[in-house]
Amino acid sequence: MEAYLIEWASLLLRWLHLIVGIAWIGASFYFVWLDNSLRPPEDETLKKKGVAGELWAVHGGGFYNPQKYLVAPATLPRDLHWFKWEAYSTWITGFLLIVVLYYAQAATWMVDPSRPGLTPAAAVAVGLATLAGGWLAYDVLCRLMIERSQVLFGILYYGFVVLMTWLLTQLLPGRAAFLHVGAMLATVMSANVFFWIIPGQKKTIAQMQRGETPDPIHGMRAKQRSVHNNYLTLPVLFCMISNHYAFTYGHPHAWAVLALILLAAVLIRHFFNQRHRGQQQWRYPIAGVVLLMIVAVWLAPTAAVNAASAPVEFARVQQIIAQRCAGCHAEHPTLMPAAPAGVMLDSPARIHALKPRIIAQAVQLKAMPLGNVTGITDDERALLARWGAEKESP
Numbered sequence: 001m002e003a004y005l006i007e008w009a010s011l012l013l014r015w016l017h018l019i020v021g022i023a024w025i026g027a028s029f030y031f032v033w034l035d036n037s038l039r040p041p042e043d044e045t046l047k048k049k050g051v052a053g054e055l056w057a058v059h060g061g062g063f064y065n066p067q068k069y070l071v072a073p074a075t076l077p078r079d080l081h082w083f084k085w086e087a088y089s090t091w092i093t094g095f096l097l098i099v100v101l102y103y104a105q106a107a108t109w110m111v112d113p114s115r116p117g118l119t120p121a122a123a124v125a126v127g128l129a130t131l132a133g134g135w136l137a138y139d140v141l142c143r144l145m146i147e148r149s150q151v152l153f154g155i156l157y158y159g160f161v162v163l164m165t166w167l168l169t170q171l172l173p174g175r176a177a178f179l180h181v182g183a184m185l186a187t188v189m190s191a192n193v194f195f196w197i198i199p200g201q202k203k204t205i206a207q208m209q210r211g212e213t214p215d216p217i218h219g220m221r222a223k224q225r226s227v228h229n230n231y232l233t234l235p236v237l238f239c240m241i242s243n244h245y246a247f248t249y250g251h252p253h254a255w256a257v258l259a260l261i262l263l264a265a266v267l268i269r270h271f272f273n274q275r276h277r278g279q280q281q282w283r284y285p286i287a288g289v290v291l292l293m294i295v296a297v298w299l300a301p302t303a304a305v306n307a308a309s310a311p312v313e314f315a316r317v318q319q320i321i322a323q324r325c326a327g328c329h330a331e332h333p334t335l336m337p338a339a340p341a342g343v344m345l346d347s348p349a350r351i352h353a354l355k356p357r358i359i360a361q362a363v364q365l366k367a368m369p370l371g372n373v374t375g376i377t378d379d380e381r382a383l384l385a386r387w388g389a390e391k392e393s394p
C-alpha cells in the first residue's frame with residue numbers, strides 16, 4: 001500500500017512539475033525571443049512615450065503588438081504582471097519530487113551496492129549539500145565576475161559544474177548523480193529569480209516611485225542572471241530526462257559523458273540566441289552536434305562476448321530471471337506495485353520477446369536489477385551475456 005501511495009505522489013508531482021516547468025521555460029524562451037526580435041518603432045508618439053522597441057505578431061486569431069520601454073514608462077501602470085510563480089513552483093515541485101523519489105527511498109536510489117561507502121543518510125546529505133553549496137558557489141562567482149567577461153565566467157562555471165559532476169558520480173549512483181547535477185543547476189535558476197531578478201526589479205520600481213533615477217546596477221545584475229538562466233535551460237532539461245537513458249549515466253566515465261552533453265546543449269542554445277538577433281552562426285550548433293556524435297560513437301556497445309561452445313540452457317536463464325528480476329517485473333510483482341516500464345519477465349514467451357532489452361539492461365548497462373537489490377552475481381550476468389550472443393532459434 002505504501003509503495004502504491006508513493007507511486008501516486010510521484011505521478012501527481014511529476015505531472016505538476018512538468019506543467020509549471022513548461023510555463024516557466026516557455027515564458028523564458030518567449031521573452032528572450034521577444035527581446036531579440038524587437039524593432040525600433042516608426043510612430044513618433046510611441047518614440048515620445050519612451051518605447052524603444054516593438055513587434056507585431058499574430059497568434060490564436062488575434063494581432064499582438066508588444067512594446068518595450070527602455071528603463072520604464074513615465075508612470076507605473078496599476079496592474080503589473082510579475083513572472084515569478086512559474087519559477088518558484090517549478091523548484092518547489094521539483095524538490096518534493098526528489099524527496100519522494102530519491103530521499104524517501106534512499107537505500108534503493110541514492111547508494112550503489114556495488115560500491116560500498118556512503119550510508120543512505122549520508123548520500124541524502126550529499127544531495128542536499130549539492131543543492132545549497134552549488135548555489136553559494138555560483139553566487140560568489142557571479143558577484144566576482146559581474147564587471148568582467150561573461151565568457152570567462154562561463155568557462156569558470158563550466159569547470160565547476162564538471163568538477164561537481166565528477167564528484168557526484170564518485171559518491172552516488174550515476175542516475176542520482178545526473179539528477180543532482182540538473183537539480184543543482186535548476187536551483188541556481190530559481191534562486192536567481194528569487195534572490196536577484198525579482199528583488200532587483202522591486203528596487204528599481206521603488207526608486208522610481210520615490211522620483212529618483214533608478215540605479216542601473218540592479219538591471220545589470222538581473223540581466224546577467226537572466227542570461228545565465230537562459231543558457232542553463234537545455235542542460236537542466238537533459239539532466240531531468242537522463243534517468244531514462246542508462247547508457248549515459250551507467251557508463252564507467254559517466255561524468256565525462258555528462259560534461260560533453262552539457263557543453264553541446266549550451267552551444268546549441270547559443271546558436272538560437274544569436275539567430276533571434278539575425279545572426280546565423282552555424283559553427284556553434286555544428287560543434288554541438290559533433291560533440292553529441294562523439295559521445296554516441298564512444299558509448300556504442302562493444303560486440304558481445306564470443307559465444308562459448310556449449311549452448312546456454314534456457315531453463316538456467318529462466319531461473320536467473322525468476323530469482324533476480326521477476327520480483328519487480330511480473331504481472332503481480334512482490335517488490336513493486338506494478339511491473340516497472342511495463343516490462344514483465346514471468347513467462348518463457350515474454351523473456352524471449354524481450355531478450356534484447358534484457359541483455360541491454362542486465363549485461364551491457366548493468367542498470368538492472370535496480371540497485372542490484374536482488375543480488376545478481378557476475379557469473380549470472382556472464383551466463384546472460386552468453387545467452388545474448390546466441391542466435392534466437394524460432
Ligand code: HEC
Pocket residue numbers: 243244321324325326327328329335336340341343357358359361362368369370373374376
Ligand atoms: C527492484 C526492482 C527491479 C528489479 C529487481 C529489476 N528491475 Fe528492471 N526495472 C525496474 C524499474 C523501476 C524500471 C524502470 C526504470 C526507469 O524508468 O528508469 C525497470 C526497467 C527495466 C527495463 C526497461 C528499460 C528499457 O527501457 O528497456 C528492463 C528491460 C528491465 N528493467 C529489465 C530487468 C532485468 C532483466 C532484471 C533482472 C536481471 C530487472 N530488470 C530487475 C525495477 C527493477
